[in-house]
Amino acid sequence: MSGNATKTLGKGCAPPGRVPEGTMRLYSMRFCPYSHRTRLVLQAKGIKCQVVNINLRSKPEWFYTKHPFGQIPVLENSKCQLIYESVIICEYLDDVYPEKKLFPCDPYERARQKMLLELFCKVPYLTKECLIAMRYRRECSDLKAALRQEFCNLEEILCYQKTSFFGGNCISMIDYLLWPWFERLDVYGVADCVDHTPTLKLWMAAMKQDPAVCALLIDRSTFLGFLNLYFQNSPDAFDYGLTC
Amino acid sequence: MSERSARSLAKGSEPPGPVPEGLIRIYSMRFCPFAKRTLLVLKAKGIRHEVININLKNKPEWFFTKNPLGLVPVLENSQGQLICESAITCEYLDEAYPGKKLWPDDPYKKACQKMDFELFSEVPRLLKSIFSRRDKEDCSGLKEQLCKEFSKLEEVLTKKKTTFFGGYSVSMIDYLIWPWFEWLQAMELSECADHTPKLKLWMAAMWEDPTVSALRMDVKAFQGFFALYSQNSLEAYDYGL
Numbered sequence: 001m002s003g004n005a006t007k008t009l010g011k012g013c014a015p016p017g018r019v020p021e022g023t024m025r026l027y028s029m030r031f032c033p034y035s036h037r038t039r040l041v042l043q044a045k046g047i048k049c050q051v052v053n054i055n056l057r058s059k060p061e062w063f064y065t066k067h068p069f070g071q072i073p074v075l076e077n078s079k080c081q082l083i084y085e086s087v088i089i090c091e092y093l094d095d096v097y098p099e100k101k102l103f104p105c106d107p108y109e110r111a112r113q114k115m116l117l118e119l120f121c122k123v124p125y126l127t128k129e130c131l132i133a134m135r136y137r138r139e140c141s142d143l144k145a146a147l148r149q150e151f152c153n154l155e156e157i158l159c160y161q162k163t164s165f166f167g168g169n170c171i172s173m174i175d176y177l178l179w180p181w182f183e184r185l186d187v188y189g190v191a192d193c194v195d196h197t198p199t200l201k202l203w204m205a206a207m208k209q210d211p212a213v214c215a216l217l218i219d220r221s222t223f224l225g226f227l228n229l230y231f232q233n234s235p236d237a238f239d240y241g242l243t244c
Numbered sequence: 245m246s247e248r249s250a251r252s253l254a255k256g257s258e259p260p261g262p263v264p265e266g267l268i269r270i271y272s273m274r275f276c277p278f279a280k281r282t283l284l285v286l287k288a289k290g291i292r293h294e295v296i297n298i299n300l301k302n303k304p305e306w307f308f309t310k311n312p313l314g315l316v317p318v319l320e321n322s323q324g325q326l327i328c329e330s331a332i333t334c335e336y337l338d339e340a341y342p343g344k345k346l347w348p349d350d351p352y353k354k355a356c357q358k359m360d361f362e363l364f365s366e367v368p369r370l371l372k373s374i375f376s377r378r379d380k381e382d383c384s385g386l387k388e389q390l391c392k393e394f395s396k397l398e399e400v401l402t403k404k405k406t407t408f409f410g411g412y413s414v415s416m417i418d419y420l421i422w423p424w425f426e427w428l429q430a431m432e433l434s435e436c437a438d439h440t441p442k443l444k445l446w447m448a449a450m451w452e453d454p455t456v457s458a459l460r461m462d463v464k465a466f467q468g469f470f471a472l473y474s475q476n477s478l479e480a481y482d483y484g485l
Contacts, residue, residue: 031405083352083356084359088358091354091355092352092354095351107336107339107340108325108327108340110335110336110339111327111336114329115327115328115329117331118329118332223273
């Protein structure tokens, strides 16, 4: 994957050209958890991809031709086909690049992974609300309690299955789809919400050993630098930590 | 064999036995639009199945062993495997059973259908809100929102220039969104599609689909259900039986 550590394109920037044959392009933002999902899948499957980062506070006009509401992530291929919604992109990539399948082949196991994703669905909202509340020094004990409950549900699954990962004893799609929010627990200030879920903590430790997760791990101080600038409404937030 | 019109099972009922080999079981409710999705796919693919209707206001205790949230639809196969969430059940059936594939084989076409399907996501919530309001004056704002959501779908059909959301024949996305359009007439909301002519043509085409017409629910039956449901009657789910 090339280009993740590149400056964002903002208003007034020229649109990028056609995506070269044999590669994909991902419109992304270095700190976005949804983009992170798709970057993990690209990395895990070894797919040649160019990343174009978008300044989400000052979006280039042409970006609305890639997504009707200017959201990321968006995948573009060399046939100018556009795919958006992180889960749809991940599934598309797994279909188009069938070597190193991340979703299981068995229909019931595939369905189980999708049901697990449903079980997880409140976590992105809750972690984001906790982050915002803490940044604005608001009370958030109810939110944290709700988040802990969601983690208990996931803990139960892992305990029942007695497997290292959510899909079995090997890492698979569901683990990558959940991971970005767990990587952010610390910088979002909610790491203590996994204190009572030891199996989930073990899963997190196992995930940190995965080559794709490792390759994309975001440096803690860089992330905090981004968050500080983001909450100060600085348009430079998205490029924090880049030297060129 | 398909006991679609069987009385619902309630608290105190005996749990059903294992699912016989060669069949798949759906835990359902005759008027539930989410369960209707799965029933449409079962029919469209010609899958042998048995239906157990659940009284959703008085759920059998054993039903929570099938789905801890106690929601329908749930699929159970002869291996005892359970699948929940309507869209997931539909995709499972398409993958597990041979015959006509409802999701396209082409990954990009499938992704496009899934992206278009996202545009429908507000409709169930809006219809449910309108349904639960007792005084009709309150609904004008909601109806306006519904019209806006229909416009999004109209745009898809306009861009695609095809009768159905997936192309020239019925496919998964059409079945996934259909049950709420079946409700429109019963809820006297047909006028919300007045400004979306392509959507109206799609509805007419859907009524002609053999699967849709085979599972068609009578408007009077819907209205009877709505009336009893609004009164919190436990009999609502078996209206008409």
